[in-house]
Structures are given as C-alpha cells and as structure tokens.
Amino acid sequence: MNDVAELTERIWRSDAASMLGALSRRLGDFDRAEEALSEAIAEALKRWPGEGVPSSPTGWLVTTGWRKAIDRLRRDVVGQEKAVRAAAEPPPEPGSDDRLAMIFACCHPDLPEPAQVALTLYAAGGLTTAEIAAAFLVPVPTMSQRLSRAKRLLRERGIGFEPPRSHEYADRLPAVLSVVYLVFNEGYLSSGDSAQRQELAREGVELARQLADSLPREPEVAGLAALLELQHARVAARFDAQGRIVVLEQQDRRLWDGPTIQRAVLRLREAVRLGQPGPYQTRAGIAAMHAVARSFAETDWVGVRAMYDRLYALDPSPVVLLNRAVATRYAIGPAPALGEVDALEDQLSSYHLWHAARADLLAALDRTDEALTSAKRALELASNPAERELMARRVADLAG
Template identity: 45%
Template sequence: MPVTDDGDTPTVSERDIDALFRRESRRVLATLIRLLGDFDLAEDALQDAFMAALRQWPTEGVPASPRAWLVSAGRFKAIDQLRRRARFDRAQDEIAAQLEGSADDPALLADDAIGDDRLRLIFTCCHPALAREAQVALTLREVCGLTTEEIARAFLSKPATLAQRIVRAKQKIRSAGIPYDVPGERELGERLAAVLQVIYLVFNEGYLSAGDQQVLRHDLAEEAIRLAELLVRLLPEPEACGLLALMLLHHSRRHTRLSDSGELILLEQQDRRRWDRQEIARGDALVRRALLSQRFGPYTLQAAIAAVHALAPDSESTDWAEIVGLYDLLYRQMPSAVVALNRAVAVAMRDGPGAGLELVEALLTEGELGDYHLAHAARADLCRRLGLVDQARDAYQRALTGTQQPAERRFLEKRLAELAEK
C-alpha cells in the first residue's frame, strides 16, 4: 500500500480499493454468507462494506487486516439493515440480536475460518438438492463473481432466465435448510463428485463453446482452473488433483486449437512448439501425485491419457498402446459408450483404421451412440482413411445433422467438400 509523506499512516486510493475488491470480494462474501446465513443479505453487506471502505480508508488509513475489517463492517451493516426491517417483521429483530451477540467472537474472523469459507461456499452451491444448471449458475455467480449477463452469454440463456434460476437456487438453499459446510467423510465422495462435475462443465463450455460468437472461451476455462486450484489447495483429494491436471493439460494447447481464420485444428496437426510447457509440467506432476495415492478415479485417468499426448514430442511418437491401456482402466471405472468410443479411436491409431472401424460400428449398432455426432464423425474419419468414400460421406452427413456448434459444422463441411473432389 502507498504511504503518506510522513511514512506512518497508510493511505489508499479508490483504485487501490477497487483492486482489493476484485481480489478479495469472493472471500469476503463467502465469510459473510457463513455469518449471516443468507446469500442476498451477504451480497448487500459486501457492497455496503466496500462503500464504507471507500469513505473511510482514504482519510483514516488502511486497517491492519483489510479482509477482516470488511467482513466486520459488512456484518454490522447487515445488522443495521435487519433492524430497519424489524419495524415490519419482528423475526428480523431476533436474527439481528443473534448476529450482534456473536459479533465479538474472534474465532469467526480467524484466517483459517475465512479460508475454509470459500470451500464451504463451493459445496453449498453444488449441493445435490439443486439442479445441475442451478449448481453451475450459482457457482459462477457466487464463487467466481461473474455477472448474470456473463453467465447467460456463456450458456446461451437470457439474463432474466438465468437470474431466475439463481434466485430459485438461493430460495431452495434457504427453504430446504441446506447446510453451509463441507460434508463429513461419509458424504464427501458423493458431494465432491458433484463439485468436480460442475467445475468440469464450466471448463468444457470454455474449451469448446456452444455459442456462435466465440469458439473458445478462455475466461471460462481459466475460471474453472482457478476453482479447481482453490479446491486442491483447501481439500487436496486425489480426484480434485486429477481434474485440475486434466484441465491444465487440455488448456496448455489453447493457442494451437484454432487457425487464424477460426477453424478447428486436430490434435495431430497442432504446433506442439506453442503448447504451454509450464502447464504441461504442472499437469503431469498432479497426475503422478494422484496416481500414487491409489485412490484415483476417472478424472485422473483422463488426465493420464492427456499427459501421454502432451509429453509426446510429435504425433507419430504418441504411445498409443499406453493410451489404450489407460482407456481399459477408465472403462472399468466408468463403463460408458463414450469411453468405449474414445478407446476405439485409440485402437485405430495403435492397430490401424480397420480395427478401429470394427469397434466403432459395433458401438453404433448397439444404438446408444446413434444420436452422438462425434461417433459418426469418428466412423467417417476411419472410412475416409480406408478409402471408403461413400460410407465416409454418409457418416459425415450424419455427424453434421447432429451438431449445431459452428466450428464443428465448418470442419465437417470441409471434410465433405474434400470427399466431393475424390
């Protein structure tokens, strides 16, 4: 912080406070939600606290612990607000009295408690009683601090619809008495899985956006990575490490996934010299850490597959036998048709397109992937590589009818145009 001419009293500008707001507001909000037990009241208190800081700090100086000062100021602002409401609702007066009675408890503002509040907030926003869409929206709003308009744009919703979803989620938390805490060991596995899935959904929307304005949403992908980093720091479970590793390894290729004209570039054609080696190293270390725990799950295995790709010096050097083996392990933990499809593509790279095509066609015959455009795209590519032009064309057409993602559609249309020339 800057100091005055006499060097004694710290001073602060509006710009400094604005920077502090961007850096600390989510932490302060998480603690205020714990103390006040109400999302909306906490959000009002957060704004009031920073307004008070704007008024007082430039003349009175910066407190020794700005975050604790903001939490304390916000809580007293909330008590004042409840007192005003008490003229119309006596229950508000009782709540205010309870909050006032605990105002001097130093444990409430301890650094450890405030740190844990962010973790509590993530688990509250991702409670299984809430619909998945509500979990994602609430997490982005309350934990990440994205505006309603930003979240609506990211997920192709109207801001009013998204706002109502968030309101209903908060009402559900209040009416159902959803606890604001990290679950105990007995419930942790189930609840952690929901948290990880929400974070990964956010990342996937950034990795390949459903919108037609931006194919890649680096802001969302990076927000998901920040969430996972927070989770790993506060709760270093192996699968949390695995998810963070998976996202870092995928994100390391962000500058090579699109051409200058905005077209998708397949993995084997990307310029590996431009991959982010620092993120690859971090991701690889996290994978190894998770695997050594012997308590890893699907995210860690997917990250291990991504690490094999990332560490190969070129496409031809990729260890496809190891990747097939990892998919075998993944399928045992997560026996889904999509995992089987990805394994089939890896088998094609290891044993040739004929072997892969046989597996893909068997999966399509079973019917579960009949409407999955990537299954038809995989079949089309294998047919193309085998010289089966008519079958490749039909499969590309099926894939094209199954996706509305603009960049994917352009890629498939380009493939069809190339086949028309043969």
Template identity: 60%
Template sequence: MGEVKTVLDRVWRVDAAGMLGVLARRLGDLDVAEEALQDAVAEALRNWGASGVPENPAGWLVQTAWRKALDALRREANGRVKVAELAAAPPGPPSGDDRLAMIFACCHPALPEPSRIALTLHAVAGLPAETVAAAFLLPRATAAQRLVRAKRHLRDHGVRIVTPPPEEFPDRLPSVLRVVYLIYNEGYLASDTVERRELAREALDLARQVSALMPGEPEPAGLAALLELHESRAAARFDGAGRIVLLEDQDRTLWDAGLITSAMRRLARAAARDRPGPYQLEAAIAAQHALAPAYERTDWATVHKLYDLLVTVRPTPVVLLGRAVATGFTTGPAEALAEVDALGGQLSTYRLWHATRAGLLRRLGRVEEATEATRRALALATNPAERDLLARRLDDLGVSAP
C-alpha cells in the same frame, strides 16, 4: 450505454460466481442473492452511463445488491430481525473461497445428483437455463424447473453457503469434481461462443483449491492435473482467425511446459496412493499426448491400455468412444468403426459420435457416408469454431455446408 453494457458483460463473465457466492454466504439464501444481484445490474445499466463506471465494478455491484437484499428483507415481517444482524457485517470482495463454498453448498447430499450439477453450473458457472438444458439433453422448461426446485430445496433444508467441515467432504466430493470438470469443459469449448477463457481458468483454480483442501484424496489431484494438461495447450488450440487447430496440427512449442510439469508432479503423487480413479486415468491419457514429441509418435498402445482401465471404473458411452479412437490407431479404422457403430443407440444425438464416425469412414474411403455423418455432426454442433471446422471438413469432401 454501449460501453456500460460491455463492462457489465465482462464483469459478469469474470466475477458473477464470486459475487453471487459472497452474497449467498452472507444472506444464507441463494435465491435472494441472485435476485438482488440482478437488481444491481439493472441499476448499473440505469446509472453508470451518467455517473461513470466505478473503479471497482464488481465491488459496486456486490454492495448495491447487498443494500437491495436488506431492503427486501425489511419489507418482510420475518426478515426484519435478520436485517439488524446482517447489516452489522456487510460482505467483503468476492474470493475463490466464496466460489468453493457455493460449489459445496450446491452439491449438498440433500439434493438429487442431477439437481446438484444443474444448480452448480447455473449458480457457479453462470450458465443460463438453456445451456444447462443442453448439457443434460433436456427441454429448457424442464431444466428451469429443476433449477427452481433445487434452490427451493436448499432453502427448505436450511443449507448454508459455506465450505462444510472435513467429515462432510467425501459425500459431496464426486459431485464437486464432476461440476468443476463440466465448468472447465464449458470454458474450453463453450456452447455459444468459441471459448470462455476466464471460465476455464476459474475451473482450474477451483480444482487446485479442492485438491489442496483434500490432500489425502488422489482424485482431486487427478482432476487438477487433467485440467492443467488441457490448459497447457490453450495457446495452440486456435489460429489467428479463431479457427480450431486439431491436436495433430498444433504447434507444440506453444504448449505451456510449466503447466505440463506441474500436472505430471500432481499425477505422480496421486498415483503413489495406488487408488486409481477416472480423473487420474483421464489425466494419464492426456499426459501421453502432452509428452509425445510429435503427434505421429504418440504411444497409442499405452493410450488404449489406459482407456481399457478407464472403462472398468467409468463404463460410459463417451469413454467407450474415446477408446474406439485409440483402437483406430492401434488396430485400424475398420475395427474402430465397429466399436463406434455399437454405440449408436446411446450416442446418436451426440455430435462427437457423428464426427468420430465421419473421420473413420473417410479413412476407409467411404466418402458418401463420411459426408452424411459430418452433416449430422454439424447439425448438432453449437460452438461456432466447431461448426466452422465441420464445415471445412465438408468442403474438403467436396460438399458445401448447409
């Protein structure tokens, strides 16, 4: 049973979005697809121990879920006609197109913006309701209700799980780009584990697909470039013990030069269209770090100017926090701390606000305040590697972590 659970866990992490996508596309109902897939997983738990794990576990789960969905439809009077139509063409293997179709469906304009993003994180990234709740700073019950309403909304409006025609792309693009970025962030530094590499790679693949789907739009290219730059550092982000290695301490020979080159080419093509947007500007900031031969030779003046531009198109507290970090390297920690403190009313529950503030206080020699800010950051952090980093910072300050 232990081996079966291990296999199922791996298959779910890697293929859940594709499996759900191919089923939802064929069935036309996300709820039915999700319930059937859960039933298939339960059957696998019951049977694989005796019969052995199939050669293609994801394919087995899709076909089993498909049969269970058809059985459920046969039990419904209004579903019997649909069964004959569906049974003639069973689903094929999961693909990237299925995941992309799922994202576009979940980002349908009929859904309110928060519901679009919550549903996509749940259905495409496979994030549970509690993780979605954490992403929106909501109680778990509220997030669960939002997911239920969103799925009902799709069903009631007859939204099909297909990639829409090109004329519908612009209305959905902002939400699509945002959820792909959020999916990558969950893979890059997961909520409940060190990282989810397969989720980060899937998000990068989705960003590239969206960019290829809309070659005339610079922002999808900007997002793809941004994720390539982040992904280029994946091999250097953790040490052999699974501990975070900060950017200034990373071995830059481990960075993927091919991904950096690809990102720079994408960014150059996007910039040539002279329609700057937030993802292009974030990618340009990341490029400054990627191209610097050493951390101490980072062009912080250019980074700060890029943040100034980013603030004009995305004036969020998190962007302002990033600009404050750059201020710390261009003007000084005292000026940066003033900028950070000005954001306290909006970011007091955000762990990185406290961590950033702690770093600046430490540079200013205000050790007691730095210690308290680090403790606050640790109390808010959920990622185990991030918690370990903050605990080590407390240790450096001569204080034991709680």
C-alpha cells in the same frame, strides 16, 4: 479510484466464495451475506482511495460486511434478537473451509443443475450476473431470475454453509466435481453459437484448483484439476486466426503452455500416489500422455489405448470406447479400429463424433464414398459452429 475498483474486483473474483461462505455461515442466510458484502465493497470504494488499502483487504471487507449485517438486523424487528446475539460475536475470519462450504452449498443435489452451475459461477467464481448471462447466451433478466430462484431454494430447503463432514464427501463430492467439469467443458467447446468461451473454461480451471487446495487428500479432486489444466494448456493452439478448430495432429505444440503442463503432471503424480484411482485421474493420465509427447506421431498410442481400458472399467460409457477406438487406429491400425466403432452403432448412431470418427477411418481405408456419407451425417448432427466448419471442410475434402 480506478486502482481501488480494480483491486476490489480482483478480490471478489478470487475470494468471493470464502467471504460469502464466512458471512453466510454466521448469518444463516445467503441473501443477507451478499447484501452485507455488497455494502462493504461500496464502503471500500469510498474509503480506501483516501485512507489507503488495509493490510488484509479480504478481512476488512468481511468485518465491515458483518457490521453492516448487524446494523440491518437491528433495523429489522424480526431480526433484532438475532442482532443482539450476532453483536456479541467477533467478526468471522474467512478461510478455505468457508470457500469449500460455499462451493458445496452451490452444488447441493437439491438444486437443479442449471441453478448449481449459475450459483457456482456467481458465488464461488465471482462472476457478475451479466457475465454469466453472456457466457450462457441468455438475457441478463433471465439469469437474474435463475440466480434468485437458486438462492431462494437454498433458503427454503435450509441448505447450510458448513463444510461437509468427512462421511458426507462420498455422496456430495461427485456432484461438485461434475458441476466444475461442466463449467469447463461449456467454455472449452461451447454448445452455443460461439465456438469457445474462454472465460468459462478459465473459471472451471480456477474452481478446480481451489477445490484441490482445499481438499489435498482427495485424489479425484486433484485429478480433475490436473485434467482441466492439461486441456486448458493447449488453448492457444486449438483454434487458428479465423476461429477454426485445429485438430490435435496439426496443432503447433510450441504454443502449448509448458509450465502449466509440468505442474499438472506433478499434481497428477501426487494424486496417483494416494492409491485411490478414479475416472478424473485416469482422464488426466490420458491427457498427460498427449501433453508430454513431443509430436503426434510419437504419442504412446498403445499406452493411451490401455488407459482407455482402465477408464472404461471405471466409467463404462460408449463414448469411452469410441475414444479407445481412435487410439486403436494409431496403436494397431484403422481396420480393427473401424470394427470397434461399428460395434457402437446402436448406442452412438445419433452422436456426431461417432460419424466423424467413422468417416476418418473409412477414408484411411480408401473407402471414400462411405467416408463422405459418414462425414455428411456428422455435419448434419454437429451443433457447435467450429465443429460444423471442421466437418464442412472434411466433406469438401472427401468430395473433391
């Protein structure tokens, strides 16, 4: 029984989006699809231990869920006519199009961003309500209400479960990629009480991979997948045994996941060959330059700085210029880098990493008192516990 329960859980994690997408598309109702699939999983837990696992567990679950849905429609006076029509159709066969349709439905721009994120994790990522609640540090009833509202909005606004048509991708894809990136970043360095939430970061990587598999001709999707893979490949080296941040310069690169880095670099190269540059590909290119360098000192900082110039042309953000200034320090020197950072004061003076970068540059120029002032301000503004601990260490070093 335990083996079957573990199997159904793995299937749900990997194929929730395609199964729910297939049933939702045919039923036109996410709630009915979810209910039918839940009953199918309960049926599997009863039957598979004795009868054996079918050759296509996912197909079995969708077929059983389809039949359960028809039975419910027959018992529903309003749904009887729909049941007759549905019974005449063969059970749906879940596929990549259904997974894609579900992810796009969850990230529909008509839904508020918190609902998009929660629904994506639930319906496309296969997380339970309790797991999503724990990840975002909210009570289970609160997350349950959030999910219920999101599903109700899908129904009330008539958001369908068909894959977007080719001309719709330009409008819809950025929101999808933004949600997946947000999921990953929330896990990579949490905004809550814990330093990181690896389960969220893993879900972000997996969602990006699923999208890349479903949309092989969309280079920005591949760029996002490569970016998240490259960042997640360093997870074992980013924190020490006490949960403290280890900065890139001090990370043990032997702990990095080499095979994942190689696959991500290959994915990125194939995306770049399509000749449609974008910000995710460019960010992935920067991450790749760090990932393939044998050491911090051997990083191609001139190349990294040039990549930030490309990124700024695509995404003119002051944070991009701040990161470029960090590259300037190692490509040219701390004095010109400090000039670049100071030029961003009006835009980033309330951003803790602006003060942190300024503290590092002032310290490199032996302007210790000013560096200490900037480090203290970075500590005041930082919210993540690991970042606060890092800045507290920096303040102590400068004060000592």
